[in-house]
Amino acid sequence: MDIKTDLPYPKDAYVELLRCFYAGVNGDNTFEAVKKWQTEKWSATVNCSRGEVLEKAGFAQVHMVGGAIDENPADLSFIETLAYPTNPRIPGYIIMTNMNQTEAMGKIIVFYCDLVIQDGQHHEEAKDIFSSALKGVCEKHGHNLEEHAAMLTGRGLLGGIGGECGLLNFFGEQDIAFIEDIIKAVLTVYGEILEKGKNAVPRKEDYEKMYQSRARLIEWIILEDYGVKVARENGIFSEVVEAYAFPPVIRY
Numbered sequence: 001m002d003i004k005t006d007l008p009y010p011k012d013a014y015v016e017l018l019r020c021f022y023a024g025v026n027g028d029n030t031f032e033a034v035k036k037w038q039t040e041k042w043s044a045t046v047n048c049s050r051g052e053v054l055e056k057a058g059f060a061q062v063h064m065v066g067g068a069i070d071e072n073p074a075d076l077s078f079i080e081t082l083a084y085p086t087n088p089r090i091p092g093y094i095i096m097t098n099m100n101q102t103e104a105m106g107k108i109i110v111f112y113c114d115l116v117i118q119d120g121q122h123h124e125e126a127k128d129i130f131s132s133a134l135k136g137v138c139e140k141h142g143h144n145l146e147e148h149a150a151m152l153t154g155r156g157l158l159g160g161i162g163g164e165c166g167l168l169n170f171f172g173e174q175d176i177a178f179i180e181d182i183i184k185a186v187l188t189v190y191g192e193i194l195e196k197g198k199n200a201v202p203r204k205e206d207y208e209k210m211y212q213s214r215a216r217l218i219e220w221i222i223l224e225d226y227g228v229k230v231a232r233e234n235g236i237f238s239e240v241v242e243a244y245a246f247p248p249v250i251r252y
Helices: 013-026 124-141 145-149 173-196 204-223 226-233 238-244
Strands: 035-038 042-049 054-069 072-085 092-102 106-116 167-171
Touching (some): 013 054, 013 072, 035 238, 072 238, 092 173, 145 167, 167 173
Antiparallel strands (some): 035 042, 042 054, 092 106
16 A cells, blocks of 8 residues: 555645646657555655657656654655656746645645756746746735745756746645646646747757756756755655656766
8 A cells, every 4th residue: 555644735636637738748658657666654656758749757746654854753745747848949847846744843835836948048938928827826816926936036946947937935735726726827838838839940059058957957956956855864766756857868
């Protein structure tokens, strides 16, 4: 039996939401066999699609019971996805969200989404489209996007290749409906970004920059990603992170 927390978030339905999205983009026949891991205190499931539009689109669900965060006893439920378009001139994107529960802090939701810039260009149009979609959801739910986006700016997240047009913040159980609408909005707007970029013709230098960016991202994931630090603290295998989060191809 899989390890599973009693935490109400993230919902299992988000996994199917991601699978349906990637099936619509890449095709239902592009999914690899589902990978699963389980120990006495955590379980992990990884899905991965590899297709013509998205060279790799991975998503993971992790549950941890009786683990630790910064040496404090904790339970945690986690979903994250990263997508890497085959065309370097189209940004990728990330959604990471979890709920963790500790004795000191109670239940806390963490949510992060952003574009991932592959070719080193500014992509102002894509960033504006992305942030405008988030702003609309924030206004609907009485949230301030600028507040939620402030934690992104200048922090060098994703090894400095994040678009810094998304949001990152801590939330409570009362915000679940808001975050759910944000997730749906991100998938919708990212589909629009893919469609707008489908005719972009990449140059040799775009591929060169993409490989440099992907190499830096891997370094950041290994050395700086706080979530990976928590994974190591709890013996979650690096293979889990590699299976869904690492870029598909690296060339030096």
